[in-house]
Amino acid sequence: MKLRKLYRIPIFIFICFLSILALMPFYMMIVMGTYYSEDLYTGIKIIPGDFLIQNLQTVFKHAFLTYYRNSIVVSVTHTVLAVLICSLTGYVFAKFRFRGRDAIFAFVLATLAIPPQVGLVGFVVQMRMMGWINTLWPLIFGGLANAFAVFWLTQYITAAVPLEIVESGRIDGCPEFGIFFRLVMPIIKPAIITISLLLFLWSWNNYMTPLVIITDEKFFTIPLSIALLAGEYRTDYAARILALAIGTIPIVVIFAFGSKHLIRGLVAGAVKG
Numbered sequence: 001m002k003l004r005k006l007y008r009i010p011i012f013i014f015i016c017f018l019s020i021l022a023l024m025p026f027y028m029m030i031v032m033g034t035y036y037s038e039d040l041y042t043g044i045k046i047i048p049g050d051f052l053i054q055n056l057q058t059v060f061k062h063a064f065l066t067y068y069r070n071s072i073v074v075s076v077t078h079t080v081l082a083v084l085i086c087s088l089t090g091y092v093f094a095k096f097r098f099r100g101r102d103a104i105f106a107f108v109l110a111t112l113a114i115p116p117q118v119g120l121v122g123f124v125v126q127m128r129m130m131g132w133i134n135t136l137w138p139l140i141f142g143g144l145a146n147a148f149a150v151f152w153l154t155q156y157i158t159a160a161v162p163l164e165i166v167e168s169g170r171i172d173g174c175p176e177f178g179i180f181f182r183l184v185m186p187i188i189k190p191a192i193i194t195i196s197l198l199l200f201l202w203s204w205n206n207y208m209t210p211l212v213i214i215t216d217e218k219f220f221t222i223p224l225s226i227a228l229l230a231g232e233y234r235t236d237y238a239a240r241i242l243a244l245a246i247g248t249i250p251i252v253v254i255f256a257f258g259s260k261h262l263i264r265g266l267v268a269g270a271v272k273g
Contacts, residue, residue: 033242058239067225074139075203082144090153111147134216149195156191222247
């Protein structure tokens with residue numbers, strides 16, 4: 001027993017070392033946000049500086065809390081709607097047999113090979129026709145039918161949800177939506193949490209779509225607001241880095257609480273049969 005505990009010590013030390021390496025960029029980002037911008041060119045900063053308050057004032061004088069609220073509203077709403085649509089679509093592909101099913105699923109997979117920038121012009125034209133330019137609606141409703149999420153949830157439901165459970169619900173007279181929400185959803189909970197984390201991350205970090213859709217500053221999100229921290233003759237890199245550090249807080253918190261479910265969902269989704 002003592003020998004086994006001794007074997008764990010090097011493993012524990014190695015894991016601690018990897019954890020420090022993983023957290024070091026975030027720590028460095030916070031430290032760099034406490035210095036005057038020009039001081040960042042004098043070398044690597046390890047110890048926090050004394051310019052934090054001034055950088056915070058620079059960040060928040062540009063209505064940073066409004067941009068933060070916009071990002072939270074967009075990311076949370078987009079994630080909830082996308083998970084609902086993609087999970088229902090994955091359930092249909094996994095448990096229903098209908099004409100053209102394989103062709104439609106192949107088309108969904110084919111869209112994964114198309115860069116998002118290819119359809120950006122058409123998306124902007126469509127949003128302009130709908131009157132949604134300079135609103136948050138394109139950021140919420142754009143990309144709700146995520147091809148990767150549909151594919152991944154289809155594979156997960158196929159492997160994790162036995163057809164007998166679905167058939168038993170139908171025999172008992174439960175409607176299809178009832179079967180999905182009462183029987184299927186509890187089984188695929190790890191997959192739902194995993195894809196929710198990924199969709200939230202992608203929506204939170206989205207920069208290209210807001211850049212071409214939004215010009216009114218009151219609708220800016222966090223990625224766009226970083227560009228405001230620059231004057232005519234000077235770019236305040238320290239304030240930008242501090243804003244980036246503040247902007248990553250929701251991502252760090254969400255992954256800290258959901259990492260166990262994320263790993264479980266990824267591992268379970270990778271095994272079929």
